[in-house]
Amino acid sequence: MHCGATTIGSERTVRIGAFRRIMAASPSYLERTGTPKTIDDLRGKRLFHYDGAMCDTIWLWKDGKRYRVPSELASLCASTTGPLMGLVLEGKGIVLSTAVFMCYRELRAGRLVPVLPDYKEADKPVSFMLHSERADRSIVKEAIDFLRSKWQEGEGLSSI
Template sequence: MDRSDVTLERMRTFVRVAERGNLSAIARELGVGQSTITRQLRELEEAVGVPLLSRTTRRVTLTDEGSRYYADSIQILRLVEQAGDEARGTRGAAAGTIRISCTAAFGVLHASRLIFAFQDKYPEIAVDLSLTDERIDLVREGVDIALRLGPLTDSSMKLRPLGESRRLLVAAPAYLAARGTPVSARDLSGHEGIRMSNVAGSDMLILEGPDGRSHSVPFAGRFRVDHGLAAREALIAGRGIAPTHQWLVDDLLASGRLVPLLPDYALPSVPLSMLIVPERAGIARVRLLVDFLVEQIRGIPGIEKAKP
């Protein structure tokens, strides 16, 4: 391999093609001809000595060698970016791009607003916000920070617990007027439930009663959905009862469009955490956003102090 032919420009082109799978799209994005993209890829493969991409008439995919080279390329390019950021940071400049992944509904209702405030404070920092409830590979996707609900197992990331997300049962007054208001946990089995299809065990509610005992209640319904904002709309429309995060419906509770149910019973809370890619944790702008979010998320309704 002639290492002098493995240039950062060719590596960046390869990474973009690997992520998009389309040569013409990358050519348009970079403002060059498709032949230029093809040439850069060919020259990189010749320098590396193995085929990195498999090309068909409709799509470009990674070979096995290409998948490994892509993961390494991401790390190399980010180290190059980090070196430049740190050099600029010696002049005290809070600038550059931060890439964030966030649980979808939480991102729409709360994280985006906090990011706006952060950018007002640091106008030279750009933020690329990706909203998804899927657990993604942060390094592979080029993400610096992720905000996630639920238990986390990725020990390769730096984890900052942000708090516990309080959950409660709610419904619209119109639904309760038509179907009656449950007064005990066992009453729920006769009601229409709004369920999350991407949450394991959503067909069973676990509630802690006023006596401290745990109650398992079958929970069924005709509407299942994989996005919190759609569940919110179903609640507003009076489609049933749902266990929901307080931050998702706090404004609707305040206005009376939804009401809480079974106040003497408690649903298990859910941990809210921040994951930080270790190699990015030392970058000044990333540190600024991490500290800002840790401080501001405490003020979101229903986010309680993390359990020790």
């Protein structure tokens, strides 16, 4: 079995890497409305929630305690991040959860800043799924190794 592989029935998943999700807002929005310091401070803010296939209930950790982000308070929910990130970049609110790699350039340029950076979401795994009968083929192993190497050198995939 290839390192980091899990077999379920006739399918095998191989872990390629992981990514981090964060809350983010534009500096102008936070200057106008104040920067939240706790989860409770999110109440009364304009919140945007990505409610797509890659997003589940948002749980964050701080000092060994688990906190649930009140996504039901979101002003707007969308199944794609594009419209939400456009609004956030215009200073209209806070996105409750977005993958760092999706907004890495904006974070680096200072157009977005992490909100509640002391509260951390668990890393989300990225896996390669294949049929177990084909898993031992050399071309499959080469593809997995290639994807892992590209993932590890990718910008914005590690935590901020």
